[in-house]
Amino acid sequence: MVLVRAVAGRVLASLGTLLIVGLALFVLTRSGPSSPARIVLGVDATVEQIRDFERVNGLDRSLLAQYGDWLAQVARGEFGRSFVTGRDVAAEIVNALPVTLSIVLTAFAIAVVFGGALGTAAALRPGGVVDRLSRFGTVIGLSIPAFWLSILMIRVFAVDLRWLPPGGYAPLSAGLVTHLQFVAMPALSLAVYYVAVLARMTQASLQETLRSDHVRTARAMGLPRRKVVVYALVNALPPVVNLAALSFGYMFGWALIIEQVFNVPGLSRALLNAISQRDFLLLQGIVFLFTAVFILANLSADLVNRLLDPRQRTAA
Amino acid sequence: MTKLRQALAIVDWSGWLGAAIVVAMVGAAVLAPWIAPFDPVAVNIEDRLTAPDAVHWLGTDQAGRDVFSRILFGARASLAVGIGAVLIGGLIGVSAGIFAAYKGGLAELAVMRVVDAVASIPLLVWAIAIVGVLGVGPVQVGPLSLPNEVKIVVLVGCLFSPVFARVTHAVARRVVSADFVKARWLQGAGHWAIVTGDVLPNCLSPIIVQATLLVAIGIVVEASVSFVGLGVQPPAASWGTMLSDARNAIYSGEWWLPVFPGLAISITVVGFNLLGDAVRDLFDPRSEARTLVA
Numbered sequence: 001m002v003l004v005r006a007v008a009g010r011v012l013a014s015l016g017t018l019l020i021v022g023l024a025l026f027v028l029t030r031s032g033p034s035s036p037a038r039i040v041l042g043v044d045a046t047v048e049q050i051r052d053f054e055r056v057n058g059l060d061r062s063l064l065a066q067y068g069d070w071l072a073q074v075a076r077g078e079f080g081r082s083f084v085t086g087r088d089v090a091a092e093i094v095n096a097l098p099v100t101l102s103i104v105l106t107a108f109a110i111a112v113v114f115g116g117a118l119g120t121a122a123a124l125r126p127g128g129v130v131d132r133l134s135r136f137g138t139v140i141g142l143s144i145p146a147f148w149l150s151i152l153m154i155r156v157f158a159v160d161l162r163w164l165p166p167g168g169y170a171p172l173s174a175g176l177v178t179h180l181q182f183v184a185m186p187a188l189s190l191a192v193y194y195v196a197v198l199a200r201m202t203q204a205s206l207q208e209t210l211r212s213d214h215v216r217t218a219r220a221m222g223l224p225r226r227k228v229v230v231y232a233l234v235n236a237l238p239p240v241v242n243l244a245a246l247s248f249g250y251m252f253g254w255a256l257i258i259e260q261v262f263n264v265p266g267l268s269r270a271l272l273n274a275i276s277q278r279d280f281l282l283l284q285g286i287v288f289l290f291t292a293v294f295i296l297a298n299l300s301a302d303l304v305n306r307l308l309d310p311r312q313r314t315a316a
Numbered sequence: 317m318t319k320l321r322q323a324l325a326i327v328d329w330s331g332w333l334g335a336a337i338v339v340a341m342v343g344a345a346v347l348a349p350w351i352a353p354f355d356p357v358a359v360n361i362e363d364r365l366t367a368p369d370a371v372h373w374l375g376t377d378q379a380g381r382d383v384f385s386r387i388l389f390g391a392r393a394s395l396a397v398g399i400g401a402v403l404i405g406g407l408i409g410v411s412a413g414i415f416a417a418y419k420g421g422l423a424e425l426a427v428m429r430v431v432d433a434v435a436s437i438p439l440l441v442w443a444i445a446i447v448g449v450l451g452v453g454p455v456q457v458g459p460l461s462l463p464n465e466v467k468i469v470v471l472v473g474c475l476f477s478p479v480f481a482r483v484t485h486a487v488a489r490r491v492v493s494a495d496f497v498k499a500r501w502l503q504g505a506g507h508w509a510i511v512t513g514d515v516l517p518n519c520l521s522p523i524i525v526q527a528t529l530l531v532a533i534g535i536v537v538e539a540s541v542s543f544v545g546l547g548v549q550p551p552a553a554s555w556g557t558m559l560s561d562a563r564n565a566i567y568s569g570e571w572w573l574p575v576f577p578g579l580a581i582s583i584t585v586v587g588f589n590l591l592g593d594a595v596r597d598l599f600d601p602r603s604e605a606r607t608l609v610a
Contacts, residue, residue, distance in 0.1 A: 017433045025442075029449055139330075139593075143585035145536050147543055148559060148578035155566050155574070166566075197609050246609055253440035257540045261563075271441075272544065275448030287445045294438040 007303060014299040018292055019071070025287055026067045029280045039278045040083045057083065070284075079285035084277050089285045092270055097289075099169055099266035100259065102179070104251050106187035111194035111251075112244055118195065119202025119240075124229065126207060134199055141196030146254055149189040150261040157185060167262040186262045190255055194247045201243045205236040238308040242301045249297030252290055323598060331594025337587025345391035354382035356389040357551040368572055375572035377561060383572060386553035387580050393542070393554040394584065397469050398534035402527050404473025409480025410523060414515055416481070417488035418507070428485065435478035439610065440537060443471055447546040464549050465538070472537055476530050479608070483526055487519040521599035526608065528592035532585045533610040539581050555581045 037053040038045065045053075054060040058069065073080055079089035122134040158166035164185055170178045209215060209232045218228050259268035267286055274282035344351070353373075360380030368375045374383040409431075416427040447467055455462045491497060492515060500510055541547035542556025550557060555577040562573035 013429075013432070014436075017436050020433055021437055025445075028446055031449065139586060139589055140582075142589050143532070144582050145539055145578070145585070147540060148574070148581065151559065151563065151566055151574045151578070155571075159567060194609075243609060249438065250610055253438045254540075256440060256444065257543060260544055271444065272448075275445070275546075280449070283445055283448065287441055290438050290441040291436070294441075295436045298436055 003306065006306065010299060010302055014295050018295050021291055021295075022071070022288055023064075023067055025284060025291065026070065027063060029284045029287075030063065036083050036278075036280055074288070080281050082279050082281050084279040085282075089282050092282060093267070093285055093289060096265065096267045096270045098171065099264055100252065100255055100268070102172070102183055103186045103190065103258070103264070103266065104248070104255050106180075106183050107190040107194070107251055107255075108244075108248055110187060110191035111198055111247065114191075115195045115198025115244075116202050116240065118199040119204075120206060120233065122199065123203045123206035123210065123236075131203075134203065138196035138200050141192050141199075144192065146189045146193060147257045147261050149192060150185065150258055153185050153189055154261070167264065169262075169264045169266070182264075186255075186258050186264060190251060190258050193254075194251065197247060198240065198244060202236070202240050205239045206232060209236040238305050241308060242305045245297050245301035245304060249294040252293055327594050327598060330590045331597070334587045334590025334592075334594055337583060338591050341391055341584045341587060342395060344388050345395045348385075348388040348392055352382075352385035352388045354385040356381065356385045356553045358382075365570055367570070374576045375570070377558070377573055378564075383558075383576055386558060387555070387576060389553040390555040390558060390577065390580065391584070393465060393548045393552070394535045394538055394581070395531075397465055397472070397538035397547075398531040398588075400469040401472035401476055401534040401537075402530050404470060405476030405530065406480050406523065406527055408474065409477035409482075410484045410516075410519070412477065413481040413484025413486075414488050414511055414519070417485050417492050418511060418515065420492075428481075431478045431481045431485075434475065435482075437475055439472065439475045440540065442475070443468055443537065443541050444544065444546055446471055447541065452546060452549055463552070465547060468538060468541055468547055472534055476534070479526050479530060480523060483522045484519045487522055488515050491515050491518045525592060525596040525599060528588055528595055529608045532588035532592065533608070535581065535585055535588070537610075 036057075036059060037050040041049055041053060051060070058066060070080065077090060079093065081088055082092075118130070118134050118137075122128075122131040125131060154166045157164045164181055168182060170182045172179045210229075212235075215228060215232055218231065219225075255266070256268040256271065258264075259266045260272070267290075271283065271286045273279070274286065348356075358381060360376070362380065363372070363376050364378055364380040366372055366376045366380075368383075372382050372384065374387065376382055377386070412427050412431060416424040416431075419427075447464070450467060452464045454464060455466050497510060497514055500514055505513070538547055538554070539556035539559070542554040543560045545557075545560065548554030548557055558577035559574060562570075562577065565571070565573040
């Protein structure tokens with residue numbers, strides 16, 4: 001019961017945060033140097049034309065009222081129609097989202113599998129070869145900017161070896177192999193940083209658990225090493241899962257840069273188009289979506305921690 | 317002094333390497349106008365795309381500009397954004413954290429809620445969106461005309477502040493309720509004296525650790541935002557814009573154009589990460605598990 005209340009409290013707090021941060025975003029997108037009406041109608045438009053345009057589109061009302069309307073729309077799954085292109089914002093997002101999602105999910109899978117495996121292997125033999133290699137490798141992994149790695153990979157795997165296409169995108173409907181050929185390099189370069197992050201966390205957490213009293217007791221009582229390690233892994237999990245959930249939120253942001261390098265028709269292109277065309281409704285929709293994903297990632301990190309670690313269940 | 321020497325003895329070679337890289341990069345950034353062999357923005361079409369040689373150590377780019385000089389000047393943009401953002405974030409976050417811990421009650425709750433809200437803003441997306449909305453032009457502050465990067469410094473600084481606020485708050489709350497602070501109270505010490513003389517010094521070590529690691533993240537953010545054209549504006553040199561300019565060279569084969577600016581970023585970030593790890597081991601050896609992610 002206490003757990004349910006704590007969870008409900010966290011969910012509500014996250015929702016409130018999203019609403020407030022969304023308002024900040026709303027104000028920001030309208031604080032640009034020129035009004036949407038001026039952008040659509042051009043520099044020659046008269047003051048009256050602009051006033052008319054603003055009245056018809058509801059831009060003359062208070063920001064709070066406009067925000068309320070926009071939220072009501074979003075709740076119905078509509079993001080409005082762009083003033084600039086006349087296209088439906090939700091439809092544009094729905095077109096681009098699967099591309100970004102595919103890259104991020106693949107990268108996330110790589111990060112979790114390899115980060116977890118590397119960290120575990122390193123923690124089981126402190127001072128061993130894997131431990132030393134991983135200490136060295138993770139510092140490098142944390143420090144190479146993903147977009148530079150992308151550039152180098154394009155040179156090696158697309159230009160020199162001709163194994164993979166240098167950019168572009170093919171949806172899953174074009175066949176799994178073709179799809180993965182296009183997703184492999186973007187996902188891999190996005191994943192490297194998070195492999196390092198998760199490997200470090202797994203290693204630190206598992207090593208701490210292996211040093212703890214209950215593990216020593218279990219060993220002293222003659223429990224086989226493999227069993228001890230399995231128990232220790234379960235105990236070492238909460239901080240790793242927590243960090244993995246946070247990472248998922250961050251990955252969307254960096255995917256924007258990676259998509260640029262590979263010229264992928266994902267949310268990055270939509271966002272940069274929105275910026276160059278001063279299409280603020282589209283920009284607002286995309287950034288709101290990213291923020292919602294990020295907040296959701298934070299929330300699930302917190303909830304997962306509570307579920308896995310009984311000590312944190314009732315924390316406010 | 318001997319205490320300091322004993323403490324420093326546990327810093328291993330990687331920590332010293334990190335410190336050396338950081339010192340070298342800061343030196344390069346500060347001294348760039350004096351040590352750069354060429355003007356970083358001087359166009360020289362006759363010398364365009366020359367491979368590294370004795371004159372142009374790291375080659376020249378499409379406009380014949382010297383890559384080595386541009387990397388030296390690029391260090392200024394990178395470090396200015398990285399360190400500037402950390403200073404702003406540290407100032408806001410540390411003040412907020414100490415204020416919350418010291419005041420307690422409703423004020424503490426309110427401040428930490430705001431911190432939570434700011435922490436739930438995805439940094440890179442917002443940096444791109446905000447610069448996109450405001451435009452990449454210079455910022456006018458009174459008579460000063462500041463370059464576009466200032467927006468990124470302020471924004472990244474604000475978004476770094478929750479990290480500082482949380483770590484400061486956690487330590488400060490313990491310090492505030494400690495007996496020695498109560499004793500200082502009874503001695504009649506003022507709020508300001510207690511905050512600056514007792515609370516702040518005790519929070520410093522985790523703050524320094526976070527600051528070092530955040531500089532590394534700030535540098536990568538600057539490079540990334542500049543890479544998509546929303547950071548440092550041409551013709552000024554930045555490692556991110558240099559990599560963006562180098563994208564065609566991936567196919568045409570001028571390997572020095574994409575390789576050296578990327579190396580500059582990576583080496584600098586390695587430096588701050590190694591230094592951060594070493595500082596953490598020095599101050600707080602048990603906190604290994606707290607990894608910073610961005």
